[in-house]
Amino acid sequence: MLIVILLVTILVVAVVVTGVHLSNPYLHRKVVEMLSEKFHAEVELKDFHVYLFPGARIHGAGLTLRHEGRTDVPPMISIGEFSAEAGILGLIGKPWKINQVKLKGLIIQIPPKDERRKQDWSKVRDAPVLIREIVSDDAELRLLPKSADKDPHVFSIHHLVMHSVGLDRPAKFNAQLTNAVPPGEIDTHGTFGPWSPDDPGQTPLAADYTFDKADLGVFKGISGILSSTGKFGGVLEKIEVEGKTSTPDFTVTIGGHPLDLETVFSATVDGTNGDTLLHPVTAHLLNTVIVAQGGIVKSQDKNRPGKEITLDVTVKQGRIEDLMRLAVKSTPPPLTGAINFKTKFNLPPGKEDLSDRLNLDGAFDVEHARFTSPEVTAKIETLSRKALGQPENMDAGSSVSQLKGNFVLDNGLIGFRKLTFNVTGAEVALDGKYGLDKENLDFHGKLRMQAKLSQTMTGAKSFLLKAVDPFFRKNGKTEVPIKITGQREHPSFGLDLHHKDKDKDK
Numbered sequence: 001m002l003i004v005i006l007l008v009t010i011l012v013v014a015v016v017v018t019g020v021h022l023s024n025p026y027l028h029r030k031v032v033e034m035l036s037e038k039f040h041a042e043v044e045l046k047d048f049h050v051y052l053f054p055g056a057r058i059h060g061a062g063l064t065l066r067h068e069g070r071t072d073v074p075p076m077i078s079i080g081e082f083s084a085e086a087g088i089l090g091l092i093g094k095p096w097k098i099n100q101v102k103l104k105g106l107i108i109q110i111p112p113k114d115e116r117r118k119q120d121w122s123k124v125r126d127a128p129v130l131i132r133e134i135v136s137d138d139a140e141l142r143l144l145p146k147s148a149d150k151d152p153h154v155f156s157i158h159h160l161v162m163h164s165v166g167l168d169r170p171a172k173f174n175a176q177l178t179n180a181v182p183p184g185e186i187d188t189h190g191t192f193g194p195w196s197p198d199d200p201g202q203t204p205l206a207a208d209y210t211f212d213k214a215d216l217g218v219f220k221g222i223s224g225i226l227s228s229t230g231k232f233g234g235v236l237e238k239i240e241v242e243g244k245t246s247t248p249d250f251t252v253t254i255g256g257h258p259l260d261l262e263t264v265f266s267a268t269v270d271g272t273n274g275d276t277l278l279h280p281v282t283a284h285l286l287n288t289v290i291v292a293q294g295g296i297v298k299s300q301d302k303n304r305p306g307k308e309i310t311l312d313v314t315v316k317q318g319r320i321e322d323l324m325r326l327a328v329k330s331t332p333p334p335l336t337g338a339i340n341f342k343t344k345f346n347l348p349p350g351k352e353d354l355s356d357r358l359n360l361d362g363a364f365d366v367e368h369a370r371f372t373s374p375e376v377t378a379k380i381e382t383l384s385r386k387a388l389g390q391p392e393n394m395d396a397g398s399s400v401s402q403l404k405g406n407f408v409l410d411n412g413l414i415g416f417r418k419l420t421f422n423v424t425g426a427e428v429a430l431d432g433k434y435g436l437d438k439e440n441l442d443f444h445g446k447l448r449m450q451a452k453l454s455q456t457m458t459g460a461k462s463f464l465l466k467a468v469d470p471f472f473r474k475n476g477k478t479e480v481p482i483k484i485t486g487q488r489e490h491p492s493f494g495l496d497l498h499h500k501d502k503d504k505d506k
Contacts, residue, residue, distance in 0.1 A: 041065040041076065055099075057085045073111065074144065080105025084131075095166065098131040106139040109152070131165040143274075153274075154180050162192070169194050170204065182226065184214030190233075206233035209243075216247065221354025224250040224258070232269070239269040252326045254355045254412075254436055259325060261285055278311070286325075288318030292345065299349050306349025313345045313362075320366050327355075327436055334376070334488060337369035337403070355412045355436055365404035369421070379493055380423060387426030389451030391458055398424035412436045416443070425450045430484065439488040444496055447482045 028048040035043045046062025063079040081104040086097060139160060143153040156178040165171040170191040177186050190207025211228040230243020243265060250261035265281040280293035294311035301308075315323075317338050324333035343362025350357050371377045381397030390396045405419030412435065419430045432443030449456075453472050454465035472478045483496035 035065065039065055039067070039076075041067050052088075055085055055087045057083065059083045074109045074142070075107075076109060078105075078107045079103055080138075095130045098129060099133070101131050101134045103134070103136040104138060106136055107142065108140070109142045109144055111144050129166060132163065134160075134162040134165050136160040165193075167195055173207075179211065179214065182214045182216050182218050184211055184226070186211050196235075202235045202237070204233075204235050205239070207231065216250070219354065220351065221253050221356075222251065223253065224248075224261070226250075237270050241265075241267045241269055252355075253353065254329075255325060255327045256329055257325045257331070259285060259322075274307070286319065286322040288315060288322040288339075290315055290318070294345070301348065304349050308349060309345070309347040311345040313341075313343050315339060315341050320369070328439070328488075330489065332372045334373060335366070335369055335371055337366040339364060339366045341365070343407075358409060360407065360409035363404070363406045365402070367401075369400040369403045371400070373489065375489075376491060379491070383447075383493065384423040384425055386456035387447075387449035387451055388424060389455030391456055396424070409436075419443070419445075428482070430482075432484070434488075441484055441486055441488060441491055443484040445482060446479055448477045448479050451478060453478050453480065 027050050028045060031048060032043045032045050035041065035045075042065070044062065044064040045060060048060040049058065051057040051059075059081075060079075060083070061081045063077070063082065064075045065077045067076045082102065084101045085099050087099065136157065137159055139157040141155040141157060143155075158176045158178070160173065160175040160177075162171045162173040170193045172189075172191055174189045175187075177188075178184070179186050186209055188207045188209040190205065192205045192207075193203060196202040208231045209229070211226070214226040214228070216226055217223040224247040226245055226247045228243050228245040230241060232239050232241040234240045245261075245263045245265070247261045249258040251258045261283060263281055263283040266279060267281075268277045268279070269275070275298060276296040278293050278295065280291050283290040283292070290313060292311040292313045294309070296307050296309050299306055299308040317340060319336070320339040321333040321336045323339065324335060328334060341362055341364035343360045346359040347354070348357055348359075371380065377399070380400060382391075384397040385391050385393055388396055400421045400423060403419075403421040406417040408415045408417075414434045414436065416430065416432055416434070419432070421428050426447060426449040428445065428447055430443040430445030432441070432445075434441055452466075452469045454462045454469050456462075457465060469478075472480055481496040482494065484491050484493055486492040
């Protein structure tokens with residue numbers, strides 16, 4: 001609508017002044033003067049012509065407006081070429097009827113919110129004009145950053161057609177544009193306006209959209225080609241969006257497994273600054289449903305300019321193997337079972353890999369957990385047999401149950417607190433950490449088991465351990481310090497007497 005106001009100003013000058021003077025140089029000068037006064041800008045207009053036969057036509061090129069003459073920032077508006085045409089009868093009476101306006105190479109540059117100056121549209125707002133069609137090709141909308149060393153956020157609007165455009169009514173439009181981040185093609189159609197000159201943020205809009213071939217690889221740490229369809233409406237500063245996305249090859253780099261990710265979402269977007277509130281997003285990943293709600297807003301960290309994502313994420317009766325496929329390289333995933341978890345999700349802006357920036361803080365529990373590695377399963381079953389006091393009974397032993405704990409992911413390292421699980425005859429409680437990149441384990445804690453220490457062995461070892469049984473019995477159970485270290489594929493289970501001694505000294 002800013003361009004409509006600009007063109008109305010030019011038309012007012014062209015139509016009124018042609019009745020007095022038909023000299024194109026004279027009109028050229030008057031148009032520059034009027035635009036300078038109305039927009040408080042330094043105006044450059046390289047070429048301008050008015051024709052009155054067979055109808056009223058204007059044609060111009062090289063139009064640039066610099067607000068208040070500032071040359072230290074990019075021009076507010078620039079247009080490579082523009083033209084407008086109307087029948088003579090269309091300019092008699094009100095509203096004036098303009099048949100068509102064409103724009104080529106339009107660039108609008110919007111400064112940061114706190115640097116925008118309010119314009120006085122009062123004189124132009126009352127100009128009665130109706131433009132039947134506006135056609136714009138190769139336009140750009142550039143959102144300028146505060147810092148001069150940052151690149152602007154650019155929306156390339158390849159083709160835009162608006163119908164029945166006036167300052168007092170909504171206009172229908174069709175547009176094709178390229179989204180900047182992630183890069184992809186948007187096709188949208190709907191209505192925009194009427195323009196709210198006193199408060200542009202209250203300008204209404206409503207439209208449907210399709211978003212294709214969005215390359216998620218621009219976000220370091222993930223990849224995939226996203227497509228989305230949906231609708232949006234409301235006013236510019238509060239746009240309600242509903243839609244769905246499909247990414248059939250969504251991949252987290254650290255895991256390396258392409259997965260089919262589908263989402264349904266609703267959100268509120270502030271079109272004046274891009275802040276977004278999600279309420280909620282429901283994602284389907286294989287057999288797991290992930291629900292997230294929160295915000296994508298300007299970061300408060302001055303050292304990390306950009307948008308920060310903060311979410312509350314919940315999974316109920318999902319599958320842990322689905323989630324592990326995102327972050328673990330091995331096939332099949334190391335663990336299966338039904339998982340419930342809640343976590344705080346925080347992703348600050350930055351150029352580092354996603355796994356290095358992502359922060360999680362939550363809790364989980366897994367039902368009917370089973371390890372897929374035969375080596376790990378054998379060690380768990382051995383632990384269970386010893387805990388039952390039946391070390392040679394190959395029919396004894398069980399899988400893990402009641403696996404739960406708290407976790408924090410920071411800088412690619414998962415720290416676990418109060419990690420507990422049961423096997424038949426034993427309870428295990430651990431604290432420790434797991435490195436996503438190298439998949440290394442470092443856990444320490446306690447093993448509580450039904451059997452006495454001497455019952456976990458046979459022969460001479462069992463006999464020798466009888467003497468120390470009383471020292472490890474507590475409340476009817478044997479309690480010993482243990483550790484789990486090594487690589488995820490080949491973990492090492494063992495006693496941790498030295499770690500216990502260090503704890504005593506603290």
